[in-house]
Amino acid sequence: MTDNFDLDQFLHPAHAFSHPSEVVDDPDLTLNEKRAILASWASDACAVEAAPDLRLGPRSPVRFDAIMDALRQLDHQARRSQQNYRRLVRKKRLGGLLRSGGNDQGQPLQ
Numbered sequence: 001m002t003d004n005f006d007l008d009q010f011l012h013p014a015h016a017f018s019h020p021s022e023v024v025d026d027p028d029l030t031l032n033e034k035r036a037i038l039a040s041w042a043s044d045a046c047a048v049e050a051a052p053d054l055r056l057g058p059r060s061p062v063r064f065d066a067i068m069d070a071l072r073q074l075d076h077q078a079r080r081s082q083q084n085y086r087r088l089v090r091k092k093r094l095g096g097l098l099r100s101g102g103n104d105q106g107q108p109l110q
Contacts, residue, residue, distance in 0.1 A: 020062060020070030024077075034074055042067045 017023050023037050045064040 020067050021073075024070045024073050031074060031078055035071070038067055038071050038074070042071075 017026075017037070020038055020041065023029065023034050026034070029037070041062055042064065045062060045067060
């Protein structure tokens with residue numbers, strides 16, 4: 001078995017993707033990893049005109065607007081995930097209250 005480990009992709013993960021939407025859709029990356037890749041891409045897109053090597057990766061240049069759209073999409077996903085988590089916590093709390101008789105007083109002391 002041979003490992004196809006690409007050191008460049010490890011050191012520069014934005015080079016492994018051709019468009020910011022691919023980063024957003026990657027199921028193997030955490031939210032923070034996705035943000036880091038997109039932030040790196042945004043930094044490259046905003047690099048000074050006098051140093052085009054800083055702006056262009058091995059693939060075609062990515063529009064700054066596409067990067068910002070991807071970051072907004074990540075923000076939306078994070079908010080939705082946080083809302084779902086809060087709903088789940090409320091549902092569990094409510095379920096516990098209903099099972100215990102609806103009051104949060106506990107059992108009387110004997």
